[in-house]
Amino acid sequence: MNFFYVLNGKSLKQVSLVVIAAFFTAWFLYMQSIVHLPAFSAKDGPKAIYKGEKDLALTFNIGWGDVKAEPILDILKKENVKAATFFLAGSWAERHPDLVSRIVKEGYEIGILGYGYEDYTELEEDKIRRDLAKAQEAFRKLNIKDIKLVRAPTGHFDKKTLKVAERMGYTVVHWSVDSKDWTNPGAERIAENVSKAKKGDIVLLHASDSAKQTAKALPLILNDVEAKGLKFVSVSEMIANAETKTNEIK
Template identity: 95%
Template sequence: MNFFYVLNGKSLKQILLVVIAAFFTAWFLYMQSIVHLPAFSAKDGPKAIYKGEKDLALTFNIGWGDVKAEPILDILKEENVKSATFFLAGSWAERHPELVSRIVKEGYEIGILGYSYEDYTELEEDKIRRDLAKAQEAFRKLNIKDIKLVRAPTGHFDQKTLKVAERMGYTVVHWSVDSKDWTNPGVERIAENVSKAKKGEIVLLHASDSAKQTAKALPLILDDVKSKGLKLVSVSEMIANAETKTKEIK
């Protein structure tokens, strides 16, 4: 026996309206779930970099601890990695001048990860400015000048953050690939997360003590990068060598 479903024009119109309403409801919920997208800009205002067009940038955040940073630097040296970008909290840099000096001497780029661990989206513009200024002064005392890159300490930022950073001469940098190493999911999982990176990606890694598995995952990550024939560059080199991509944030 064959079954047939017959729809008249009125029924079809009703179903179509239900489908459209369901689509927009799902889209609204989805957009709510990604308030902090990994790349942002005002339409005509200051921009945050999250991705380039070619090459690959490894970035390391350091906010606290004195154990994990050195092994990561050792591996980068052993693997002959010449370019990487370290985003350092000003408070950490003050406490570890010898490690900051080593990062500079080995040719790696330094960006500012604020001074304190603050969510910039919860701060007024003046407090963001003061936090960045305090970090700026900390690096000045370490004789590190002309830093051009900033990353929001918690990774969350908004239009006011972008405006403050631009006024102070900084470019805000986010990421397009998150290693999730700070969750300590296992060495293989960290390497797997980063293996999704293609040309133009900015990869988020950590060299703080909370990321206990990053150093062991790093050789696997670097092997994968080599197998793909990707060139490692600093974020500044990526910005200079390729057209960057942005998305709007209100």
């Protein structure tokens, strides 16, 4: 027995509208996912980590300044935060050996934030390599060895950066939650920005002098994370213990 389905013009129009709407919804969600994934990999090549699967990683960039890093270390110690990752510029580390020593002594992880504040996407591979090598030497002189993590100084990177970093034995680390503390929007707003963090997120904060409100916001951030029942880990612990997510650089 044969069955035939007959669609009148009105029904066909309705089906077409549903299909078109579904297509544009899927496209919108796809484009939104691209916009909000802030780290990338070269296809079948080196990867940049921006997110894990569980726990939470606080990361602090320090590129310059003399007065904001120590108060942040004081708060972390007071609040008994045992794990955080500090990305330090080699030039800053050279000028602040005591603070670098304290970061290490208190059990926090160190990553490299280049040597000078340069946009790696605007540099040739050899210049990226030289900047990282200069930072590497600065940390070696401070007796800090086996650093495995790198963050691009301005946060901008491309395939060249990933390639150079991999050849030098580094993993590039980005972030999934930006506190925007460097814009100094107020401690409450900074804490609100970080309150979006969930398990597996890597949070960007700063301990450079340009971020004037981070220390004030930090207790609010720590209280919120504690209320969510999340555990603080270093970036290395996060990527060692969980799946990480990347998105391809085109």
